[in-house]
Amino acid sequence: MPETADLPKLLQPYADNPRIKIRGAGEPLKDGKCVVYWMQRAQRGIDNPAVDLAIELGNKLELPVLVFFSAISNFPHANLRHYVFLNQGLPDIEEDLAERNVTFIVRRPPDNQLEKFLQEAGAAVLVGDENPCREPERWRRVLSRRLHLPYLTVDADVVVPSSLFSKHQYALHVMKPKLYAELPKYLVYQPKTKAKHQWKRPAQFRSFDVRSDLTKGWRDFDRSVGAVDTFTGGTHPALKRLKDFVDRSLHAYATKRNYPEWDGTSRLSPYLHFGHISPITIALAAQKAVEEGQATQAAYDAYINELIGWREISVNFVKYVPNYDTLECAPEWAQKTLREHARDKRNPEYTLEQLEQAKTYDDLWNAAQMQMVKYGWMHNYLRMYWAKKILEWSPNPARAYEYAVILNDKYELDGRDPNGYQGIAWAIAGVHDRPWFDRPIFGAIRYMSGASTGKKFDSKRYIENVASGNWAGD
Numbered sequence: 001m002p003e004t005a006d007l008p009k010l011l012q013p014y015a016d017n018p019r020i021k022i023r024g025a026g027e028p029l030k031d032g033k034c035v036v037y038w039m040q041r042a043q044r045g046i047d048n049p050a051v052d053l054a055i056e057l058g059n060k061l062e063l064p065v066l067v068f069f070s071a072i073s074n075f076p077h078a079n080l081r082h083y084v085f086l087n088q089g090l091p092d093i094e095e096d097l098a099e100r101n102v103t104f105i106v107r108r109p110p111d112n113q114l115e116k117f118l119q120e121a122g123a124a125v126l127v128g129d130e131n132p133c134r135e136p137e138r139w140r141r142v143l144s145r146r147l148h149l150p151y152l153t154v155d156a157d158v159v160v161p162s163s164l165f166s167k168h169q170y171a172l173h174v175m176k177p178k179l180y181a182e183l184p185k186y187l188v189y190q191p192k193t194k195a196k197h198q199w200k201r202p203a204q205f206r207s208f209d210v211r212s213d214l215t216k217g218w219r220d221f222d223r224s225v226g227a228v229d230t231f232t233g234g235t236h237p238a239l240k241r242l243k244d245f246v247d248r249s250l251h252a253y254a255t256k257r258n259y260p261e262w263d264g265t266s267r268l269s270p271y272l273h274f275g276h277i278s279p280i281t282i283a284l285a286a287q288k289a290v291e292e293g294q295a296t297q298a299a300y301d302a303y304i305n306e307l308i309g310w311r312e313i314s315v316n317f318v319k320y321v322p323n324y325d326t327l328e329c330a331p332e333w334a335q336k337t338l339r340e341h342a343r344d345k346r347n348p349e350y351t352l353e354q355l356e357q358a359k360t361y362d363d364l365w366n367a368a369q370m371q372m373v374k375y376g377w378m379h380n381y382l383r384m385y386w387a388k389k390i391l392e393w394s395p396n397p398a399r400a401y402e403y404a405v406i407l408n409d410k411y412e413l414d415g416r417d418p419n420g421y422q423g424i425a426w427a428i429a430g431v432h433d434r435p436w437f438d439r440p441i442f443g444a445i446r447y448m449s450g451a452s453t454g455k456k457f458d459s460k461r462y463i464e465n466v467a468s469g470n471w472a473g474d
């Protein structure tokens with residue numbers, strides 16, 4: 001990036017902001033007609049620092065703001081289940097943006113090409129958001145090489161900007177002091193600014209109706225995994241879910257979160273994955289509950305440990321460890337121990353199909369798998385057990401890693417997420433963990449046995465819940 005003094009004047013105030021990355025430092029288009037925010041990961045109109053930046057730039061340039069969403073039919077590993085949830089979220093974005101005087105434009109193939117859109121709209125500046133996963137980051141890099149406009153991306157889906165960490169943090173206790181020290185600066189209410197200028201839609205300017213089926217007519221699209229009715233996508237359902245959680249369950253989170261047979265966690269992960277809600281909004285609601293005596297500090301600390309601690313080390317992991325979705329991401333000690341046990345006999349050994357269809361001897365594991373397949377979400381305690389058993393039953397650790405990623409990304413509504421890759425890496429590859437006692441197959445990777453896991457909570461009740469449709473233990 002050029003020195004601050006060499007940047008166009010408009011961009012200079014953002015050069016030292018760790019939440020903002022200046023990917024293209026051209027001059028704003030002369031006679032530009034609007035500022036465009038290309039919304040990808042942060043799919044919401046409120047509490048979104050990328051929207052805030054687009055509005056700020058638009059107001060400085062005396063231009064209106066457009067938010068552009070380009071739907072593609074071949075997003076890596078996405079299927080109908082994920083798209084229905086995404087589609088449900090679009091009307092909330094439109095509505096929330098309209099209140100800020102910002103227009104939402106959605107396009108589908110064949111007329112969804114970003115660069116054509118920027119030309120058609122007369123974009124003076126482009127704003128984007130961040131996603132640490134490989135492909136989305138690649139798209140942003142390619143675009144920044146092709147564009148001549150100023151292009152700024154905003155790290156909109158973390159509390160503490162991920163650029164404040166310049167390398168992979170190998171354990172949460174190493175990352176946490178610096179992460180938490182930044183909270184007073186970044187865990188703050190976000191402004192609800194409005195665009196000064198309303199965009200006037202030219203005749204013939206197309207936008208897809210956000211209440212229609214985005215996927216209609218897509219031939220190359222994966223419809224093999226159906227929608228679920230357990231979650232409804234969108235910022236407004238997310239805020240409702242947050243309120244229910246804070247009112248009913250947050251106070252007991254420190255203890256109840258490890259009881260999968262009860263409704264003890266927030267179940268906000270799908271909303272966080274799609275960017276329908278900001279982690280800052282969630283953390284501030286939890287903080288307010290403590291201030292008002294609705295929850296204890298212990299409950300708050302336990303919740304923030306997951307929401308900010310584990311979630312943001314997951315972003316850090318995916319950002320800095322290139323092979324985050326294969327066994328190659330394992331630290332040296334884990335590679336060595338897994339190699340030493342690679343030839344240990346697996347008994348039983350299951351195929352991917354057997355696992356997918358929940359055809360193992362273990363009723364608890366089968367129930368966890370079915371919770372994910374049928375309802376699109378699995379409780380965290382079972383996710384750990386689920387992945388560890390895949391290591392135990394697969395032909396080798398690399399295959400186990402592959403199976404876990406395939407199943408997780410296919411069926412979890414919150415799949416294809418840094419949290420998922422980190423969770424699997426933790427369970428199978430010892431990432432962000434330490435060596436334990438040596439044992440067959442696992443070597444020094446932490447083990448979870450069926451017998452002891454099943455005794456730590458009412459596993460019979462959990463299995464019955466999943467079978468009867470009371471999937472969340474309400």
Ligand SMILES: Cc1cc2nc3c(=O)[nH]c(=O)nc-3n(C[C@H](O)[C@H](O)[C@H](O)COP(=O)(O)OP(=O)(O)OC[C@H]3O[C@@H](n4cnc5c(N)ncnc54)[C@H](O)[C@@H]3O)c2cc1C
Pocket residue numbers: 257265266267268269270272273306307308310311314378379380381383384387408412414415416417419420421422423424427
């Ligand atoms: C093998 C395995 C696979 C996983 N796959 C995914 C996945 O695909 N997508 C996903 O979002 N999470 C994944 N997790 C992390 C965690 O299980 C889920 O985030 C959590 O269960 C979601 O439920 P919740 O929203 O009720 O969580 P809550 O307990 O209410 O926590 C609030 C938020 O904190 C974050 N969080 C909670 N636990 C963790 C954790 N262990 N690691 C990182 N962030 C966490 C999530 O964003 C969550 O929504 C996985 C964990 C493991 C061990």
